[in-house]
Amino acid sequence: MKEPNDVIIRSVTKVAVVIIFTFAINLFVSGHHQPGGGFIGGLAFTSAILLLFLTFDLETVRSKFPVDFKVVAASGVLIAVLTGAGSMILDMPFLTQAFGHIDLPVFGQTEIATAVLFDVGVALAVIGTGLTIIMSIGDDR
Numbered sequence: 001m002k003e004p005n006d007v008i009i010r011s012v013t014k015v016a017v018v019i020i021f022t023f024a025i026n027l028f029v030s031g032h033h034q035p036g037g038g039f040i041g042g043l044a045f046t047s048a049i050l051l052l053f054l055t056f057d058l059e060t061v062r063s064k065f066p067v068d069f070k071v072v073a074a075s076g077v078l079i080a081v082l083t084g085a086g087s088m089i090l091d092m093p094f095l096t097q098a099f100g101h102i103d104l105p106v107f108g109q110t111e112i113a114t115a116v117l118f119d120v121g122v123a124l125a126v127i128g129t130g131l132t133i134i135m136s137i138g139d140d141r
Contacts, residue, residue, distance in 0.1 A: 028042075
């Protein structure tokens with residue numbers, strides 16, 4: 001049986017994945033002041049990996065991403081919970097946000113906030129959970 005010639009789909013996928021990764025980062029970063037954030041950024045990131053799974057085989061993508069996504073999900077949940085619980089140490093309600101401004105050399109006056117740490121945890125939890133589910137379904141024979 002002749003093997004399919006899928007050079008075009010593989011080439012387009014490589015470009016599309018870079019675009020989707022960039023969009024996922026944009027969604028994540030803009031989520032503090034506009035619609036977006038860790039959840040939707042994590043979903044967009046997961047969709048890029050899913051596109052790789054569909055274009056290439058599961059083992060090829062796994063060899064390029066040697067990560068246990070269950071650990072990624074657990075780490076994300078831990079970061080999110082610890083970020084929320086950190087405010088309780090200062091006798092504030094759970095998930096109280098703290099923020100301030102710092103002067104960065106290239107960017108100038110920049111706002112930093114604990115909500116970004118929470119969003120990192122949410123994004124990691126979504127990425128880890130989504131890819132664990134997708135890979136377990138893909139492995140099911």
